[in-house]
Structure formats: structure tokens, C-alpha cells
Amino acid sequence: MHDAVTEWISNNREKLFQFVQHLIQIPTINPPGKQYAEMVEYLERKLQQIGLETEIVRVPDAMVEKQLGEAFLSFPRYNLIARWNAKAPKTVLFNSHYDVVPVSGKWKHDPFRGEIDDKWIYGRGSADMKGSLAASIFAVEALKTLKIDPLYNVHFALVADEEIGGELGSGFVVKNKLVEPDFVVVCEGGSAKKIGIGHNGILQLNIRVLGTSTHTAYQQKAVNSFLETVHLVEFLEGFFKKILADPKRGYVAPSKEKLKPIVNIGGVVSSGPGSKVNIVSSETTFTIDRRLTPSEKMDRVESEIREAIEKWAKKRGTKVKIEIIHKTEPCALGYNSSFTKSFKSAVEKIKGGKATFTVNRGATDMHFFVKANNCEAIGYGVDGKDIHAIDEKTSLEDLVETTQVYATFLSSPLS
Template sequence: MDVLGQLVAVPTVNPPGESYGEMVEVLHSIMEDAGYEVSAVEVPRDYLERYIPQHADHPRYVVIARVGSGRPVIHFNSHYDVVPPGEGWSRDPFRLSVEGDLVYGRGVVDMKGGMAAAILAAQAAAMAGAGDFGTVELSFTPDEETGGETGVKYMVEAGLVSPDYVVVPEASGSGNVWIGNKGNLWAEVEVRGRQAHGSTPWLGLNAFDGMARLAVALSEELNSMLSSRRSSYPFADPREAAPTVTLGGAVSGGAKVNVVPGRYSFTVDRRLIPEEGLEEAERELREALERASAPLRSAGYSVELRVTSRSPPSVIDPRGRLASALSDAVREVTGSPPRLTVCPGGLDTRYFQLAGVEALTYGPGDDSYAHAADERNSVSEMMTVARVYALLISSLLSCPGGPPRSTSS
């Protein structure tokens, strides 16, 4: 619990990206004490300005710890940022609280609990001499909570790591392995009318009225189109196997109570199942918007769609070497094989998968507690997962049939 307590105590709140430098120092000390070679790389400012210009003044760091050399390289990636604590806590969110088998604190589920489990397994692997049979590598990256572009994506694109196998310790639960995740297409729809004084609304064209009518029509168009689609991949909840669309997660516009609003906008959150592609999803969205907005355009409104984020769905073969080895390790530790399912949300794991690396998500905790007040995890769950990681490392570094060995990493 000492390691987890140190991690929770650093308030790495994102946005905007607080205390990242302090976290680098903590991780460097922990991993160096465990016998790992540790390096830290600052994400270039031009990269920050491209993806998070509003937070470019807050430095971002990738921390990499290695023991051993050659292949295979088994890699554990953890993000160290957390969401703001928010309200409703009954205890200090940045001081680890232990009550029986439960631990409380911001990030104990998402995902400093998984990070601590990976560190514990890595410490054991180093002590057992795992580095004589390949490389054990851990990375600690920022900004998963804001999309991961300035964290894992940068690390992979810059070639800072070149693993054969990757495990991301997000809270899948000790009996479940995520083999991939849905994709997302996010957009903003802007409706413009004509602003006027609230006492003479006939002189204006109310953008709020137009937006409300458009949102209902667009929702009907999209849900009708998506209602018959189902993924053939396994999901924990059958409802997750359908593509979804959510309108109005964020709404903006208006100026004052006595002003006829001339502009309003709302967001679109379209989640893609693995069988869908981004280009087709965007084409469908634009065509549905064109149909739904036709009455508004004829009444004098203008309607514009702007895509704000896009990430393809990503899955790997559940029959692959990593999935088999991880399933065997879970079965040996827990007595039962894990479920292999697709995560309905987005995961940093996708950046490895899209780069052609065998990567899975497996970590301790119930993700329903993530981002919540009094976020909590289970000590026994974290220890179970740490034992699985240790067994997985042993299996992948000693089992024949893995990637070819080389003399250098």
C-alpha cells in the first residue's frame, strides 16, 4: 500500500495537468529502487500545441522503466493523470484511506491501483531475474483522461518503446480482459438564426427553437439507422454491442434572458462497434443532418457540422499469444478463465493495437467507481491482479514460441 499511497498523494489532475513533474520524481524513485533503469522524456511543446493548445503551458512527461535486454519485451502502460475530485467526498481524495479490504482515493480505480499492481509485479520480476530472459518494461504516461494524444500516442509515434506484448492495467476487473474498444466520432452542430430584442421576437430567428427541433429530428434519423446493427464481438453487457449516439452532452449559446438567441450548438457523441468505419460513420452523420435540417434551412437558419474528435474502433485476435497467456494466468490465479470482451469506452490500449502490437487491457477494480466521489478499490483485487501479472511475465519470458530473441533491445 505504500506505493499506492505515494501515487494517490500526487494530485495529477487533468485538465489542466497538475503536478506532473512531481509524479515523475515519485515514479523515478520507486522504479529505480526496484532495480530498473528509468528515463523521462518531455513531450515536445509543438505536440502539445497541436492537441491541447489550452494547456500547452503545463509540461507533459513520459516515464519509461526497463530491466533486462533483448526480446521478448513485455510492457505495462499506465496513465498517471486523474480527473478532478469534484464534490461529495467524505475523506481527503488525495490521501489514501484503508478500511479493511477497501482503499479510497482519487485514482485508486482509474488507474493508480492498476499502476501499483503492475509496479508490484515488476518489482517481483526483477528480483526473480526476469531480465535475464528478455525485457520487462513499464511506461507511465499523461493525458488518458483527455484522449491520450499527448501521452501514449506520442510515445508510440516517437518510437520511445517497441514492445512485443502490452498490458494496460485499466480497471477491467480481475475476471475480465478487454480485447479492444469501440471507436468514437465526436462533433458539434451549430445552428444560426438571427438575434433580436426579447420584446420583439418577430424580428429575430430563434436559434434555440431551431436547435431543439433539429436535435429531435437528428436523433430520430440516427437511432432509426443504427437500431438494427449489432456487433459479433463479445461485450459484457449485450446492450453495449450496439452502436450508439448521444446528442447534447454539451450545449452552448444564448446571451441574456431578454435576447432572442442568434446562435446555439450541441454536441454529437457517436460510438462505433468494431465492424464500423470512421469514414462511413461521418458520411452517415452528415447525410442524416442534411435530411433533418432541411426544414430549418428553408426557414432561414444555417446549420453547420464540425468534427471535433475521431478514433477508430480497435480489437485484437482473442486467440493470439498474449490473450492465451493472460487467460492461462488468470485461470491459474483465480481458478476461473476470464471473459474476453470489448470495452464500450475508449482506451489508451488502442494506440498500441493500431500500431500492430498485441495489446490487451486487464486491471483491478470496478470501473463504475471511476471518476466518482469516494472512489474505491479492493486490496485483494489488486493483489490478485499483481499475481496474474507476475505469472504472465514469467510465462512470456520463458515459454517457447515467442518472438525471436535478439542481443539488444
């Protein structure tokens, strides 16, 4: 019976492609967060046409100001919740973010038109993650059109701001209990025959090394923040080398992929206000981008870095300030529940062959839902290429198949 669903999706693929094109044509670039209102209104109309209840929730200005600063007040944040309550005992939530990263470089295909050739759809967001967002809605449209009851109540959380950490998107949605699912399909963080069951964590720090500002000619007693930074960075290189080699911090995914903890020191380096060639540097700032595997704990990783730097600073007599730019908890979940099993079986049915479970090297919004709802989740979406890069694209065939996977998961009981 449910082959009718996959058939309907296949036969209506042009409609799916147009839907993705339309989403790409609303350039929800973040930062700063453009055209969010237009996006949620468009999606709301679409979901209402299909027959879902919808709710657009605007993040209060005070929260936007606190989280992002005053400059963002002219870019309001919206999250869209949609519900199909099918009188089922359990609820599955589809989560997608609708924001996209800015565009740079020379594109062959207009980043905001959604150009299509015989294999691909191009554009910012085609892969990350408007393609998957459209696929999840289209899967539900297929069920609704064919009057097939889903096995679960199907809810959507279509959110802002994943690309800048998600606090006002998925973070806001879970904190305000706008959704309380039993199982979450985060529509990214796995693709093709790999299903995501977790992701790495991120800890990004800004390290400010302070000196004294003096003219080059009178520098006898000055502290040169740049030279102090050189010493500190050398110290940190040794510190991280030891930490990152600890085998207990590595993580092996069920797919046998091995994840290791990583660090990037000095992605951004800058000198403080008033820096000039003839002035001793009074402030030097550099960043640390530390990626945590699911075997590591955020609190411990943060405090070990703080303690190491503070100890170094005390010994050397240098002033150092540590600021947090961004934090995302790592997470890794079990994969033996009936939800994950039936998702895996849907992937295997549509894609053929065996599917495996993996952990995503980048972070997604999964950790928000898992922590707040104590629920299970998987990450799965389209198999895109050149994410965050030039000529981002997603395969048309895979877009159709991902939609079929979602629809099959929602309608085929485990045999």
C-alpha cells in the same frame, strides 16, 4: 519455482499498498494536468531503484499549445518510458496513465490520501488507474528481487492525458516510436476474470446552429437558432433511431456480451454570446456523444452524421456548423496468440476458474498501440469501484492478485 513470486508479492503487500498510497497523494488532476513532473520524477526514482533504464520525455510546448490551447502551457506534459532488456526475443509493454479526473461531490474518504480499511484503498486514481500502475511495477520488482528472468523484455510507458483522449500521452509515445513492443498490456479495460481485447470508440461533436440576433420586438425576419435547434434535434432523434437499430453495427464479444452503438444528444447545450431574455437567440450549441462498437468504422460514422445534418440544413435553409470535440477509434483484436493464451492462463492460475475475453464499453489507450505497432494487446487491471465517482476505491485483495497475474504472465511459460 514461480510460486515464489506470488508468495513474495503476498508477503510484501504492505509495500505495495504504500506505493499506491503515494501515487494517490500526488494529485495529477486532469484537466488541467497538475503535478505531472512530480509524478514522473517519483516513478522514475522507483523504477531506477528496481534496476530499470528510464527516460522522461517532455512533450514540446508547441504541441501542447496546438492540442490543448495556450492556457495549458503552464501544465507541461511528460511521459515516462522504462526498459528492462532481458535479452529475450520479444518485448512486452505495460501501459498505464497516471492522470486522474477531477474530484467533485462529498467524499467520506479524503480523495488524495489513500485511506485504507481492512478491505479497500480509497482515493481518486485508486481504481483508475494508479492501483494497476503500481501493480505492474511491483510485479517487476518481485522478479528483480528474486532474480527471476522474465520471458520477455519488459518495457513501461507511463503516460499523461488518457483522461482527455491521450494524444499527448500514449499518442505521443507511439508517434515518436518511443516504444516498439510485440505485445501490450494496457493496465485497464479488463479485470477479475475478464480480459479486455478491445474497446468501444467515441465520436463527440459540437453542433452550432446559427440564427440572427434581434430584439424580441423586431423579430419578424429573424432566424431563431433555438427553434431551429429544436427541429434539428427532432430530426436527429429519428435519424439515430434508424441507424442504431441496424444489427450489423452491434458487436458480440467472445464472452458473449453484446455491445450496441449508442448516442447521447444534448449532454451540453448552450446559447451563444450576448444571449438575453429579450433577444432572439442567434446561436445555439449542443453536443452529440456517439459511442461506436468495434463493428463500426469511425470515418463512416462521422460522415453519415455530417451528411445527414448538412442535408437537413440545406433543405431547411439554416446555417449549421459541425465541430469535432473528440475522436477515439474503436478496436477489437484476436485472442488466440501465445501472448493472450499465456495471459489468460496467468489469470486463471491466480483467480481460479475460467477467464474470458471481453470488450470494454469505455475507451482506453489500446487503440494507439495497436494501430501504430500493428501489435497485439490486452486490457487488464484492478477491479475498481466508483471510477470517476465519489469514494473511488479498489480492493486490496484484488490489487495483490492483479500484481500476481502480471508477475505470473511475465515468468511462467505456457505448459
